[in-house]
Amino acid sequence: MAQKQLPEEFYPLMEELQAVDFVLVELTLYLDTHPNDQAAIQQFNEMAEYRHHVKYQVEQYLGPLQQFGNSYSGYPWNWIDAPWPWQL
Template sequence: MSQKQLPQEFYQLMEELQAVDFVLVELTLYLDTHPDDTAAIQQFNDMAYYRHQLVPQIEQYYGPLQQFGNSYSGYPWNWNQSPWPWQI
């Protein structure tokens, strides 16, 4: 299978998604030990909301990102259209 050529915007959006995911993981770890920190909870919720806005934007142009029913497939089945994680 040949590697799909993607525009620079795809890589910028993926980098942004990776940064958001990193923040969410770190805040989850922090909140596990500081469950009453309202500022951290607000930041977590803000980042979770932002992630829910960002993922559909990426998927609209470049295909599904998450399996197990977390992302819809286009027609025809388009999971094999997007680059594999090691290709980006």
């Protein structure tokens, strides 16, 4: 299966998505032990919203990042298109 050529502007977006995911994981761990920290909850929700926006932009270049209804597919079915996120 041939990998599609991705424009240069894709890579900073993918890095941004990875950074946001890191922040969300760290906030999740923090909130597991500090469930009443309202500021952290607000930050988590803001980052979750921002992640949705960045993920949409990345998927415009790459195609769906997640399966099981978490991402939409283009036509034709493009779930199988390479490169996969972990191949970048």
